[in-house]
Amino acid sequence: MSAPHAARAPFDPHDPLGVDDLLSPEDRAVRDTVRDWARDRVLPHVADWYERGELPVIRELARELGAIGALGMPLTGYGCAGASAVQYGLACLELEAADSGIRSMVSVQGSLAMYAIHRYGSEEQRQEWLPRMAAGEVIGCFGLTEPDHGSDPASMRTYAKRDNGDWVLNGRKMWITNGSVAGVAVVWAQTEEGVRGFAVPTGTPGFSAPEIHHKWSLRASVTSELVMDDVRLPGDALLPGATGLGGPLSCLNHARYGIVWGAMGAARSCFEAALDYARSREQFGRPIAGFQLTQAKLADMAVELHKGILLAHHLGRRMDAGSLRPEQVSFGKLNNVREAIEICRTARTILGANGISLEYPVMRHATNLESVLTYEGTVEMHQLVLGKALTGIDAFRG
Known part of the structure; x- marks a missing residue:
């Protein structure tokens, strides 16, 4: 027997299917926290940032996002929130409702750079990078796409070779979000044993990340090229858990x-x-x-x-x-x-x-x-x- 009409909630133009009913109180709390942050810290300024083609307060925003647990949300341990996938998704929705550039910054930080280190890094690498990245103290980037190889990463030309226990990295990556403000770059390169990943401190000699300008999209976002010119890394910079494009x-x-x-x-x-x-x-x-x-x-x-x-x-x-x-x-x-x-x-x-x-x-x-x-x-x-x-x-x- 159906419930009486009087028990039905009124039609909500902003939630016509009643999707909110699928959310737990914790889900709603996460969503509302990110929505309020974006409303207060992004929406009043984003049109100006977009018009100017810059995100001048990215480091400040990263620390604030870390404080509300939005960086590396679904990851566990190392200062990460351990949120559900649905809660992370709700956060992404609210961030991109403010601007795609803000969601991209968070996505590259958590779902690419932090995720790579969390899943494929050594325990020492996790301890070194993840707590500071979760707090927004260190920004990360992810170097896979190259100037001539976007949809076909198997043909990448960036190469790392062993040299007396070290690795020497050469190559270029293109269209890298967060690149010129990152403290660590997760860079993927060809090696004699297949594609491998490296956690590269961006202060390493030979590494540079010139910012890309003249964009007409994602203007409130930092986008860069990564250039590696004989970047010498210690052997423990290699992410040990990943071999190949997988x-x-x-x-x-x-x-x-x-x-x-x-x-x-x-x-x-x-x-x-x-x-x-x-x-x-x-x-x-x-x-x-x-x-x-x-x-x-x-x-x-x-x-x-x-x-x-x-x-x-x-x-x-x-x-x-x-x-x-x-x-x-x-x-x-x-x-x-x-x-x-x-x-x-x-x-x-x-x-x-x-x-x-x-x-x-x-x-x-x-x-x-x-x-x-x-x-x-x-x-x-x-x-x-x-x-x-x-x-x-x-x-x-x-």
Whole structure:
């Protein structure tokens, strides 16, 4: 027998499917903590940072994020929060609702650099780096992509060779978030025994990280090149637990999971901006929210937004249960980023000319998502991952 209508909660335009009912009190507390931090520390300034093309307070923000437990959230020990995958996802959503650059900084710190050291590093490396990284005292970066090798990391040219117990590292990495402010770089290189990872202190002679400028996306973010010119490292700089591409690819999979949630944060910000604008903007004597075409746009945006949030939540539960597959992460990344971009573009049409102004978040999110669409695996790569899973045929080199 169904419950009486009087017991039903009123319809919430911001949570039309009642997804909050799936969250525990602890989940909501994590979400609200990150949301409040982003509202107070990022939203008042991010349009200016974006316009200037810089993130001038990144070190300060990193320490604050460390203080609320947002760095390396799902990792355990070494000062990490040991949060659930769903809680980490909720944090990513709230961070990217502020700006993709902020979520990227946190993702690279925790899901790439810290995750690599936590999973593949020695105990000495974990003790040396992770507590300071979790506190935001040391920022990390992750060097895999090269100028000529993005989607095909197996062809990387960065090389490390042994020399009397040391390693000598040469090569270049490109499009590296946090690079020029990092204290440690996790760098992947070819060796005689396959691809290996190294924890490289960025003050090591021969290492440099020139910042990349003239970006039209992720402007409130530090993006750099990494240059290694005869960088000599002690033997214990090697991450002992990873040999082959499986190491860096597992890190990328962890980061992609955060993107599945984060993209919905950017989409939510644009949807809410469009909804508020439509209610207040008047044309032909009434709010544009009263016109059928506008309502159709808002309805379609809401459907895709909350479908994406449900998908992210489902993948998070699978990750917490230890049953999440890489193909499922590709499913989420492919769908959610693609739909988020479409939501942003539709929101821009509702705002009209105001949609291109930094007084509103829409164009900033839309341009940021153009980067999110292709980093951590392009659309085509995730389509081929799913295609291989569906057909059993590898088409990557077809």
